Amino acid sequence: MVELGNFIDLYSDDDRLDQVESKLNDNTGVWNNGGNKPITDGKIENITPAKPENVIATGLFQNVLVEWDFVNALYIANYEVYASQIPGFTPDISNLVRKGKSSMYTHKADANERWYFRVRAVNTHAVAGTFSEEAMAQTARIISDDILFGPNCSQTEGIK
Numbered sequence: 836m837v838e839l840g841n842f843i844d845l846y847s848d849d850d851r852l853d854q855v856e857s858k859l860n861d862n863t864g865v866w867n868n869g870g871n872k873p874i875t876d877g878k879i880e881n882i883t884p885a886k887p888e889n890v891i892a893t894g895l896f897q898n899v900l901v902e903w904d905f906v907n908a909l910y911i912a913n914y915e916v917y918a919s920q921i922p923g924f925t926p927d928i929s930n931l932v933r934k935g936k937s938s939m940y941t942h943k944a945d946a947n948e949r950w951y952f953r954v955r956a957v958n959t960h961a962v963a964g965t966f967s968e969e970a971m972a973q974t975a976r977i978i979s980d981d982i983l984f985g986p987n988c989s990q991t992e993g994i995k
Contacts, residue, residue: 874909876959882910884956884964892952892972898941899972901952905938912959916940917966918952926953926966946977 887903901916916933917926924930933940944950954967 879910879959881960881962882908882958883962884908884911884958886965887914887954887956887967890952890954890967890970892950892970894950894972894974896975897944897946899944899950899952899974900939900941901954901970901972902939903954903967906956910958911936911956912961914938914954914956915963916942916952916954918942918950920948920950922951922971923969924951924953926955944974946975948974950974 885906887906890901890903893900893902899918903914913934913936915926915931917924917930918932919930932942942950942952950972952970952972956964958964
C-alpha cells in the first residue's frame, strides 16, 4: 500500500557506492602487480606428499602405460616413476625412469617383457613421500618357438 507523501530516495546509496569505488581505485596498483610478492618455494608449506594411489600399469605392444591418481596441489613439485624387471625391487637412482608433474608415463620396452613400477611424489622442499604399491605389466607376447615349445627345443624337436 502506498500513502501519499511517502517516497523512496533513489540516491541514498550513493555515498556507500562512492566509498567502495574509492577503495577499488586506491588498491588498483596493488592488485595489478600482485602486490610485488611472488610466490616462491619458501612460501609453500613443507607438506610431505601422500603415497600415490591407484597405480596401474598396462602392457601394450612395446610400451607400458603407468597411471596413478593425480593430486593437483601447489606443494607437489613432481612425481618420480621407478621401473625394474625384478619383482619386489628397491627403488633408487639407477631405476628412476621419469620425473614430472603428470599422472601418467609411457615406458619404452620390448615385446615379451614384464615390468614392475613404483611411484612417489616429491614436494617443493625436495621431501619425498612414501612409495606406491608395486604395479606390474606384461608387454605383448609374440609367439615364437621358445614360447610354443620351450627355450631349449626347436620346432621340429617339439613335434613327435
